[in-house]
Amino acid sequence: MDFSILAEAFDRMTKTSSRTELTAILVEVLKKTPKSLVSKVSYLTQGKLFPDFLGIEIGMAEKTVSKAIGKAYSFEADRIQELFRKTGDLGDVAAELSSKKSQQRLSSGKLTVESVYSTLEEIAKTSGSGSSVVRVNKLAMLLDSASSLEAKFLVRFVTGKLRLGVADFTVLDALAVTFTDDKKNRDKLENAYNLTSDLGYVADLLANKGLKAIGAVRVTASKPVRPMLAERMETAELIISQMNHEAAAEYKLDGERVQAHKVRSGEVTLFSRRLEQITDQYRDVVEGLGSLPAKEFIVEGEVVAIDWEGKYLPFQELMHRRRKYDLDAAMKNYPVVLNLFDVLLVDSHEVIEEPYEKRRAVLEKLFEGAKTKNNMMLVPAKKVKDASEIDALMEVSLASGCEGLVVKNLESSYKAGARGYAWIKYKPEYRPGVRDTIDLVVVGANHGMGRRAGVYGAFLLAAYDDEADVFRTTTKVGTGFSDADLEKISRELDAHKTKEKSPRVDAKVEAEVWFEPKVVMEIIASEITLSPIYTAGLDQIRQGAGFALRFPKFTGKIRDDKAPEDSTTVKELMEMYQKQVRQLKKEELETAES
DNA sequence: GTCCTGAAAGAAC
DNA sequence: TTCTGACAAATTCGG
DNA sequence: CCGAATTTGTCAGAAGTTCTTTCAGGAC
Numbered sequence: 001m002d003f004s005i006l007a008e009a010f011d012r013m014t015k016t017s018s019r020t021e022l023t024a025i026l027v028e029v030l031k032k033t034p035k036s037l038v039s040k041v042s043y044l045t046q047g048k049l050f051p052d053f054l055g056i057e058i059g060m061a062e063k064t065v066s067k068a069i070g071k072a073y074s075f076e077a078d079r080i081q082e083l084f085r086k087t088g089d090l091g092d093v094a095a096e097l098s099s100k101k102s103q104q105r106l107s108s109g110k111l112t113v114e115s116v117y118s119t120l121e122e123i124a125k126t127s128g129s130g131s132s133v134v135r136v137n138k139l140a141m142l143l144d145s146a147s148s149l150e151a152k153f154l155v156r157f158v159t160g161k162l163r164l165g166v167a168d169f170t171v172l173d174a175l176a177v178t179f180t181d182d183k184k185n186r187d188k189l190e191n192a193y194n195l196t197s198d199l200g201y202v203a204d205l206l207a208n209k210g211l212k213a214i215g216a217v218r219v220t221a222s223k224p225v226r227p228m229l230a231e232r233m234e235t236a237e238l239i240i241s242q243m244n245h246e247a248a249a250e251y252k253l254d255g256e257r258v259q260a261h262k263v264r265s266g267e268v269t270l271f272s273r274r275l276e277q278i279t280d281q282y283r284d285v286v287e288g289l290g291s292l293p294a295k296e297f298i299v300e301g302e303v304v305a306i307d308w309e310g311k312y313l314p315f316q317e318l319m320h321r322r323r324k325y326d327l328d329a330a331m332k333n334y335p336v337v338l339n340l341f342d343v344l345l346v347d348s349h350e351v352i353e354e355p356y357e358k359r360r361a362v363l364e365k366l367f368e369g370a371k372t373k374n375n376m377m378l379v380p381a382k383k384v385k386d387a388s389e390i391d392a393l394m395e396v397s398l399a400s401g402c403e404g405l406v407v408k409n410l411e412s413s414y415k416a417g418a419r420g421y422a423w424i425k426y427k428p429e430y431r432p433g434v435r436d437t438i439d440l441v442v443v444g445a446n447h448g449m450g451r452r453a454g455v456y457g458a459f460l461l462a463a464y465d466d467e468a469d470v471f472r473t474t475t476k477v478g479t480g481f482s483d484a485d486l487e488k489i490s491r492e493l494d495a496h497k498t499k500e501k502s503p504r505v506d507a508k509v510e511a512e513v514w515f516e517p518k519v520v521m522e523i524i525a526s527e528i529t530l531s532p533i534y535t536a537g538l539d540q541i542r543q544g545a546g547f548a549l550r551f552p553k554f555t556g557k558i559r560d561d562k563a564p565e566d567s568t569t570v571k572e573l574m575e576m577y578q579k580q581v582r583q584l585k586k587e588e589l590e591t592a593e594s
Numbered sequence: 595g596t597c598c599t600g601a602a603a604g605a606a607c
Numbered sequence: 608t609t610c611t612g613a614c615a616a617a618t619t620c621g622g
Numbered sequence: 623c624c625g626a627a628t629t630t631g632t633c634a635g636a637a638g639t640t641c642t643t644t645c646a647g648g649a650c
Contacts, residue, residue: 017613019633059644061603132602132645165613167634232609256606274605315607319641322606403607419632450636451612458637478637479610526608529639550607551608552638 001037003111005029006044007150013164019173022166023183026174038207039200040117042171047162049120051198053224053275058124060135060158065090068136069155072143073097085512088453089163091156098148111146116154123158163450168199179206192217194226194417197275219345219352221261221296224275226417228342230406230425234432236387236394239407239424248356248410249393250381251402252425253339254315255304256322258282260289260338262297281321284331285338288376293369294346301340302379310337312401316529340367341379344414352414356422359414383410394426403427403526429526429551436576438463438549439559439567441471442493442519443502444511448486455490460511461521461552463536465570471517472570473507474536474547475525480554489558493519506535517564522557525549528577536570537577547573 009029013022026045033041043049050056060068066084070077075097083093119142126134139158143151156162169186172193176186192202192214205213219225233239240247258278259271268286270279279286282303289299305317320334343363344352351359360381367378384390384407394405404427412422429435440461448457458478462471481489496516501507504517530541531548538546547570559567 017634019614057604059603063602127644129645161635163635165634169633254607272606276605316640319606323642325643448636452636476638479608481637482611525638531639532641533639548639550639553609 001032001034001113003113003116003150004147005032006041006113007147007153010045010153010162010164011149013166017165019165019170022164022170023173023177026166026171027177030174030178035207037113039204040113042175042203043200044113044117044157045162045164045166045171046168046199047157047160049117049124051200051275053197053271053277055276056124058120058158058160059126059131060123060139062090062159064132064136065139065155065159068139068143069094069097071136071140072151073101085447086453088447088449088457089156089161090159091152091154091161094143094155095148095152098143098146098151111142111150116142120158161450168193171199171203175203175206180211185211188214190417195219195223197224197226219298219350221263221298221345222269224259224261224271225298225344225352226275227257227259227273227300228415228417228423229419230423231419231421232425232427232430234430236390236426239426240384240387240390242421242424243407243409245385246410247384248360248381248408249384249390249405250341250379250408251339251397251400252404252406252427253302253304253312253379254401254403255302255318255336255339257300258285258303258338259298259300260285262289262292262294264296266290280327281323282336282338283327285336285375288338288370288372288374291371292366294366296348297346297366298344299340299363299366300342300344301338303336303338305334306337308335314401314527314529336375338376339379340376341381342414352416355411355413356408357410390426394428398428427526429524435524437555438523438525438573438576439520439562440474440523441517441564441567442515442521443471443473443505443507443517444514445490445493446476446512452486455486456493456513457486459489459493459521460507460509461523462505462507462517463547463570463573464565464567465506465536466565469504471502471505471564472534472536472538472546473505473509474531474534474573475523475549475552476509477521477523477552477554479552480556482556485554485556489519508533508535520559520562520564520567522555522559523549523552524555525552527551528573528580537574540574541577547577 009025012025016022066077066080069080080093084090087093119138123135123138142154146154172186172189173183176183176189189202193199195217196202257273260268262268268289269277270282272278285303305313307313317334321330321336323330340363343359343366346362351362382393397405407424407426409422415422440463442459443462444460445456446458448455458476460473460476462473465472493515496518498514498516501514502516527550529548529550530545532545534546534548536547
């Protein structure tokens with residue numbers, strides 16, 4: 001199958017945003033695709049080579065791909081980066097350079113889907129010393145024999161920014177229409193996808209074995225299930241009425257989600273949220289899990305870092321456990337607990353379809369029967385009937401170092417892969433007007449990419465140090481802006497553009513464009529963290545660390561009424577940092593819970 | 595050759 | 608993780 | 623009661639901090 005068929009279809013897709021039209025184009029392609037290639041075409045349109053859980057990555061992104069483009073079309077990498085800044089899309093840069101070069105090219109070998117896929121696979125599987133050059137060369141060769149349209153999508157694919165307006169669900173729609181002539185069958189496909197987490201597999205199964213085989217897909221221990229997700233809501237009142245005035249509220253822990261599988265041979269495997277194997281990282285929770293009284297099971301929980309007293313620690317601490325080497329030392333230095341909150345399968349009984357209350361009961365019974373409960377506990381859960389109960393529990397959860405609550409519908413089954421209102425997450429920063437906002441000065445910016453080409457996509461912000469009369473950086477922000485905001489702010493800032501970083505700005509990070517500190521933005525964030533790269537409050541809490549913001553977002557307000565010197569000061573950031581370090585002792589927690 | 599450092603990529607939230 | 612924008616589907620409104 | 627207008631829901635793609643790993647390239 002010629003790769004040009006795919007490239008042309010992709011090109012047509014980028015020109016529309018209508019989902020129905022997008023599916024129609026995909027259907028056309030799938031109809032032209034030989035059955036043996038359906039799975040590969042599915043992966044490719046998802047922007048992948050393999051399902052996530054295999055953890056095979058291309059290993060090339062912006063910088064490396066720029067080199068390959070340079071090599072293929074004889075251009076300096078710097079020049080390419082420069083074009084990239086302007087267009088916001090490396091694929092478009094490649095297409096342009098390719099068409100310039102095409103007159104000189106003697107012959108371009110025809111690319112097929114098979115050959116492209118296998119070269120990309122080789123790229124992904126290359127490793128070791130010298131591999132960078134090999135990657136660049138392989139991609140350059142592909143580009144060299146590609147048409148400009150093909151080059152565009154090869155580059156977009158490799159950088160992980162296909163930008164077709166199509167992802168998993170649209171592919172499923174298209175598969176349903178292509179092979180069953182009925183879009184309604186997408187539900188069945190979706191179910192199979194959620195249980196196998198492998199779109200290419202589902203596509204292949206449908207194309208070659210038919211809908212019956214799809215219906216036969218079951219939850220299986222050792223095969224990761226796409227995790228159920230929660231929708232967010234702003235107030236306890238909204239949540240409780242959504243839940244019909246009865247629900248279970250659980251602490252929302254600030255750690256890493258884990259899906260644990262045990263098979264009949266006794267082996268326990270841990271999967272991350274993106275379903276990669278992380279068993280080795282959390283060996284210390286495997287022992288307890290293995291002792292749960294069941295031959296096979298799938299359970300879910302959140303691993304959280306704890307201190308010597310067993311109190312929850314911030315996410316940053318847990319990050320030290322995301323490693324491959326020095327595991328024994330890490331286990332000692334950064335102990336964790338696995339907090340169980342759900343069960344999907346026990347001894348070939350699929351509890352995934354059971355309502356929450358039933359699943360919770362099964363989970364509790366499993367847990368009670370465990371021989372060793374080391375590093376393992378149940379997520380605290382409580383039935384709630386009104387908003388005040390939710391808010392009260394929220395306070396306790398925050399005081400114990402959690403992020404908030406997840407409120408769960410008592411009747412709902414486990415909806416794999418779905419974000420819906422059966423689970424609702426509730427964090428303090430969602431509540432309008434409750435969380436403190438911060439006013440920060442814009443000192444730099446980066447050019448926007450993709451749909452944000454032509455305006456700035458993110459701004460570098462600083463707090464005011466009134467003692468030194470200097471602006472010290474503390475975060476970048478790139479979310480919360482409407483298109484119009486971005487347009488307006490970008491133009492306004494252009495008036496304050498400087499050639500160099502202003503001497504009044506203290507920054508370790510680079511910005512593509514620097515500004516005179518003038519414009520003040522209102523920002524809201526979920527937390528202040530200790531940062532290795534930002535300079536606000538540097539060394540004040542810990543040597544070498546400043547303050548940064550976690551999940552910063554623009555509130556929509558430009559503070560025209562504030563001079564840059566009136567913005568939030570470094571001292572105030574420090575006070576806010578200290579205020580958030582609050583944790584109840586264990587006994588206090590228990591009394592609050594009951 | 596070996597060791598160190600820094601840039602790039604990827605994945606958790 | 609957060610956020611906005613564009614459709615599509617569902618629901619309400621007005622003649 | 624029907625078609626138009628409005629609301630709601632779903633999907634995709636912009637963007638954040640921080641941590642570890644991998645590899646290139648320089649120093650010795």
